[in-house]
């Protein structure tokens with residue numbers, strides 16, 4: 001290997017062995033150290049310290065704001081109520097976390113030591129001497145951070161870090177013993193005789209409108225009164241289904257009587273993993289993919305899981321047609337829709 005640090009001016013085709021044995025590029029070394037404004041100007045350092053303190057104080061205000069929002073803006077079951085609660089919690093928690101994050105970044109970039117070190121690679125594990133040096137370096141880091149000298153900033157940082165867990169702990173603790181009403185997942189709007197309507201335009205669909213390979217996103221055909229009620233959005237979210245028309249010969253699962261009609265099957269769109277909407281249907285394989293974590297369900301085989309983290313098949317909605325040929329539900333889902341939860345072992 002050449003000892004020269006001068007880069008070669010001849011650039012031509014080289015093979016791997018040549019690259020390994022030729023020092024074609026000089027080590028550029030460490031760029032010249034440039035002190036920051038805060039290293040040379042005490043006023044700039046004081047200004048930076050004020051900014052960091054203000055950011056930590058903002059975080060404290062954000063945490064307090066999130067606690068106030070949690071108790072003052074409760075979701076009342078209506079869509080505007082849920083939106084207002086989510087908005088206020090989101091904004092205040094963002095201020096709380098971003099305050100800590102930006103303060104830490106600004107502190108590190110402007111106030112902590114910016115001395116540059118060259119740290120040679122060494123075998124693992126480190127020798128006891130090196131570990132001792134590391135301990136000294138850590139202590140030096142604490143010294144460099146200036147936390148011991150900056151009392152107000154230290155107080156602001158400790159205050160923001162100490163208060164922030166309350167934003168998570170208080171809602172959790174205050175909800176212990178609440179009625180989480182998980183039984184609401186056991187029932188949806190579907191009832192015997194209710195027509196299936198296209199989502200979102202609400203048009204009832206006839207079985208004759210579907211050809212083999214057709215896929216349709218459907219919801220219950222409900223009255224205008226139900227649609228305008230505050231419960232409609234959450235009830236619709238539970239009841240949405242995916243309708244697929246298969247060649248009846250392709251259906252492999254043992255279908256319960258009345259669960260499919262002329263090759264048309266209907267499954268809950270709520271993934272049984274953690275509840276994303278499944279929607280990607282492959283007509284060749286009859287596989288239905290959940291885009292969140294790639295759980296794959298076989299529509300021709302009772303929507304059984306063929307791949308991915310989901311543990312249960314998609315619940316099937318039993319369907320048939322009414323006197324006019326419109327698709328109708330024969331009943332509600334036989335089992336709870338969506339992910340497993342603590343009152344349900346599978």
Ligand code: FES
Pocket residue numbers: 271272273274275276290291292293294295308309310
């Ligand atoms: S939510 Fe569907 S795979 Fe995770």
